[in-house]
Amino acid sequence: MKVGVPKEIKTHEYRVGLTPGAVREYVAAGHSVVVETNAGAGIGATDDNYRKAGATILDSTHEVFASSEMIIKVKEPQPSEWTQLRENQILFTYLHLAPDPEQAKGLLKSGCTAIAYETVTDAHGGLPLLAPMSEVAGRLAIEAAGSALKRYAGGRGLLIGGVPGVQPARIVVIGGGVVGTHAARMAAGLGAEVTILDQSIPRLRELDELFEGRVRTRFSTIDAVEEEVFAADVVVGAVLVPGASAPKLVSRGMLSSMRKGSVIVDVAIDQGGCFETSRPTTHADPTYEVDGVIHYCVANMPGAVPLTSSQALNNATLPFGLALANKGFAAVLENPHLRAGLNVYRGRLTYRAVAESLGLPFSPIEQAAA
Numbered sequence: 001m002k003v004g005v006p007k008e009i010k011t012h013e014y015r016v017g018l019t020p021g022a023v024r025e026y027v028a029a030g031h032s033v034v035v036e037t038n039a040g041a042g043i044g045a046t047d048d049n050y051r052k053a054g055a056t057i058l059d060s061t062h063e064v065f066a067s068s069e070m071i072i073k074v075k076e077p078q079p080s081e082w083t084q085l086r087e088n089q090i091l092f093t094y095l096h097l098a099p100d101p102e103q104a105k106g107l108l109k110s111g112c113t114a115i116a117y118e119t120v121t122d123a124h125g126g127l128p129l130l131a132p133m134s135e136v137a138g139r140l141a142i143e144a145a146g147s148a149l150k151r152y153a154g155g156r157g158l159l160i161g162g163v164p165g166v167q168p169a170r171i172v173v174i175g176g177g178v179v180g181t182h183a184a185r186m187a188a189g190l191g192a193e194v195t196i197l198d199q200s201i202p203r204l205r206e207l208d209e210l211f212e213g214r215v216r217t218r219f220s221t222i223d224a225v226e227e228e229v230f231a232a233d234v235v236v237g238a239v240l241v242p243g244a245s246a247p248k249l250v251s252r253g254m255l256s257s258m259r260k261g262s263v264i265v266d267v268a269i270d271q272g273g274c275f276e277t278s279r280p281t282t283h284a285d286p287t288y289e290v291d292g293v294i295h296y297c298v299a300n301m302p303g304a305v306p307l308t309s310s311q312a313l314n315n316a317t318l319p320f321g322l323a324l325a326n327k328g329f330a331a332v333l334e335n336p337h338l339r340a341g342l343n344v345y346r347g348r349l350t351y352r353a354v355a356e357s358l359g360l361p362f363s364p365i366e367q368a369a370a
């Protein structure tokens with residue numbers, strides 16, 4: 001198959017869809033790979049590194065889209081990208097369509113087949129192509145909170161771990177999945193007082209065992225969220241209902257009960273965010289304030305550490321991408337985990353939670369492909 005890798009164009013997005021090492025795997029499997037010039041600059045990979053791995057370098061995004069049967073990216077296509085997609089072309093990347101009707105319209109209109117990294121599943125009920133970036137974002141969430149808590153940044157002027165004899169920060173994590181676990185690990189490691197809320201009791205049990213009492217767990221109800229948010233210095237939003245818009249768990253009223261200079265980090269912003277007051281921000285201007293509370297809502301947090309992130313992402317996407325390159329759309333039909341990633345097929349929405357969140361018709365793939 002002809003595989004194409006454009007340079008990412010979202011603000012301060014430095015990751016790349018295929019690393020030179022991954023290109024080498026595709027070429028070894030008999031595929032041809034074209035890469036846009038400078039696509040790997042953010043990870044220090046030169047055009048020559050890609051040539052040595054077997055890729056052909058093209059000068060423009062347009063040439064990459066025009067000459068490829070499958071486009072492999074990192075971030076959801078931007079308007080100038082979705083207009084270049086076409087029927088019979090496979091797009092393999094993060095999409096986060098539920099809160100993004102414009103992109104959904106663009107992809108539907110293009111006629112392409114779009115497989116979203118974030119809804120591909122594994123045999124253990126996990127999301128293997130989301131997990132590595134959730135690990136990164138969970139860890140970064142505490143770094144972001146630490147920066148925002150600094151006085152010159154508008155924060156309360158609190159050191160996350162405190163010092164002997166002085167209270168550390170109270171950090172509340174809503175959603176105890178991959179992001180939540182990694183955020184809690186970083187926060188606890190720095191010496192914060194950490195509470196994780198989740199609505200899954202089995203998950204809370206696992207977390208209790210994992211952290212051996214170092215982190216408090218609490219069943220997530222409206223009351224519990226209200227009490228914890230009120231007392232928190234930092235709240236990390238880390239809930240997910242796969243494919244769907246994030247539930248708004250923290251209302252404006254709850255937010256305004258927080259002390260001035262407290263911080264929220266809404267990692268779930270790529271699915272619309274779980275705070276009523278969240279809106280997406282970028283690495284160029286990551287924070288804003290509502291009711292005296294600093295909001296950090298960057299939708300591509302892992303893009304800030306592209307060396308770590310591109311490698312972690314490529315490790316996870318490689319077997320799925322190779323299956324698509326080897327078999328084309330047949331790979332989607334025969335592999336239920338890849339099929340779970342299918343969001344758009346030739347003008348139809350094939351993922352129920354996405355269609356429901358957007359208020360658009362849902363077509364099961366059996367119907368759409370008939």
Ligand SMILES: NC(=O)C1=CN([C@@H]2O[C@H](COP(=O)(O)OP(=O)(O)OC[C@H]3O[C@@H](n4cnc5c(N)ncnc54)[C@H](O)[C@@H]3O)[C@@H](O)[C@H]2O)C=CC1
Binds near residue numbers: 133135180203220266
């Ligand atoms: N902003 C960014 O750059 C990034 C954002 N993310 C996003 O972070 C979010 C979390 O991802 P993961 O941790 O991988 O998901 P996950 O599926 O591992 O964990 C989600 C957790 O939320 C819990 N949950 C669901 N509804 C809840 C509710 N109403 N109350 C309390 N808990 C609830 C689930 O039980 C689960 O434990 C997703 O939206 C993901 O796309 C991930 C990576 C980067």
Ligand SMILES: CC(=O)C(=O)O
Binds near residue numbers: 094303
């Ligand atoms: C998961 C996601 O949205 C990201 O890594 O940017």
Ligand SMILES: [Mg+2]
Binds near residue numbers: 270300
């Ligand atoms: Mg994102």
